[in-house]
Amino acid sequence: MTQQNSSPSMKTAKEVEEFARRQDTKNRLLLASPAILIITLFAAGPLLIVVLYSFLTAGDYGNVKWIFSTDGWFSVFMQRDIFDDTLQIADAHVSIFWRSIKLSLLTTVLTAAFGIPTAYFIATRPLSQRNLWLFLITVPFWTNLLVRTIAVMELIRGEGVINNVLRWAHIIDDPIQMMFTDFAIAFGMTYVYLPLMVLPVYASIEKLDFRLVEAAYDLYANRWKCFWRVILPIVKPGMIAGSILVFVPSLGAYITPRVLGGGKNLMFGNLIELQFGQGRNWPLGAALSISLMVLVMVALLYYVKVSGGDDNNEHR
């Protein structure tokens, strides 16, 4: 304080500040380094390997040969006819893509149809009961996915619970074939991914200010208008989050279509697995994986754009 005007002490103060700032930056980098390391090693690294593999030649017994090739990418969409070698669209792949998208969309719609009323129900319970309901919703999550899928199988197979009950009640005479159909896959995935829809929707409904509902009624809205114009737009972010959380893993689902779809109703995940297993075509598997990722990203971008754009025409 007494040396306020002397330059040496001023300089020191500045230097201390500078040193502290540098130290701060250094510390931040140091603190972030485990995260950076993990992201590099376990996220970016494997992804790069997959990209690399997709441009190599398939080895004879799986694995890859280090020879550059676009065959993997070529076979994602195209195939040569076995007999006359003409180029064709790989319709087997296309139908699997299409089934994956169709079933994932169906799963998203079904989880929304069941999940939104469930979330609304939970969010409108007294505070003391809500945690119990949320707990019950998440209980299946603690069980192994394979076990849960087999449980679904137990429900829908020919000698399963549903068919037995229906036969016992004389509603049907012969068991309904549900196993190994698209229905079975959608049913199984809906069951498996339901909590992923319920939780984010619940979170957004819980935050909804019910006085807004009163305000809507006060301003002459009927129930339907109130839901459509006030509740839905406010709850929409939660529904978008839930839809993404359901759609993305559905598109890449592997166990559920494998168990419930049997061998013939393949989905994207099974197709990829096939290339790395029996197919012994790793570059194709890698190219398919990246195609799936791109598909998901495009779908997400489109979704975000559509749902974001809505806001602007809300009220012209």
Add this chain to the structure above:
Amino acid sequence: MNSNKPEDSVAIDVQSVTKIFKGETEVLALDDVSVQVRENEFFTLLGPSGCGKTTLLRLIAGFEHPTDGRIKLHGSDISLLPPNKRPVNTVFQNYALFPHMTVAGNIEFGLEMMGQAKAERSATVDRMLALVQMEELKNRRITEISGGQQQRVALARALAPHPKVLLLDEPLSALDLKLRKEMQIELKRLQHETGITFVFVTHDQEEALTMSDRVAVMSAGKILQVGSPRDIYDHPTDRFVANFIGESNFLNAELTKVSKGKGMIKLASGAELDASLPSDAPAVGPVSILIRPEHSQLTKRSSKAPLSGSIDNIVYFGTDTHFHITLETSEAFTVRTQNKPGFEGAFQIGDQVSLTIEPDAVQVLKD
């Protein structure tokens, strides 16, 4: 007082309404309440929190239905109509504006729900925006405007459908003091310009006195007194009302004479004074009386004065000074005198003083 007014000037007629909230314990929110709100008046429900004022407002809005009794709007029973079937709009305490809509979108909402044509709607929206001076912020999002501006939007939104009655649930409580004062004047202006009946709920006595044509003071699910602000302030008939609004001196006295709504009381000193009586006049005998601190003046000690005592404390408040006095009957009494520039005052703590009481200042209470 004005009960002989013609029936058609009554906007809202609350007829012995009781509201019980059933839960783990039953709560009696409104206990046989009857009140009439006249057309085009600024009517205030005033009371502490939990007195039932908001419940009464919600019953009029239709968010709750009465357990017993009826509510009529311009003569027709609306007790059981849902809120969207009542020509009544509400300004909510937290405004409850739709966060996903613009300012204009919020104001337009009610009109749209009523099924008005687009052109008509936008004309009304523009008119409302002008009315609350928010034209420039028409296309802003609700999250982008200040609390005071949100308040104006909430008003415009509720006024846009031109309701028969506008209900306001403590709309100013979230604003800071300066803004609140501005909005008090603004609300009064809006009520005047639109000619809509306002029912205003508040716990702020000053708000109630400055804005209202008539005030109903509520406590514990009952309406204790209804009257003009002046009526309520000068002639509270109930100890609760007197205490809730302004400051009060309560004294024991004896009612000696009752005639034609006026009475005569006798103080401990033997002095006799004219007094106003509550509507259901008490019998002759011991009563409690009320004298407002500013309706009394300090004078030199005199044996003929109605009240005498000694000054315990003097508190300076800027505009006025409060003298805390212990009377000879050992009752406490406060006198408030307006300060004059450069005048310190002739009285000191410990002085023996007498008090004069202004004419018409004595009010006999019910209890």
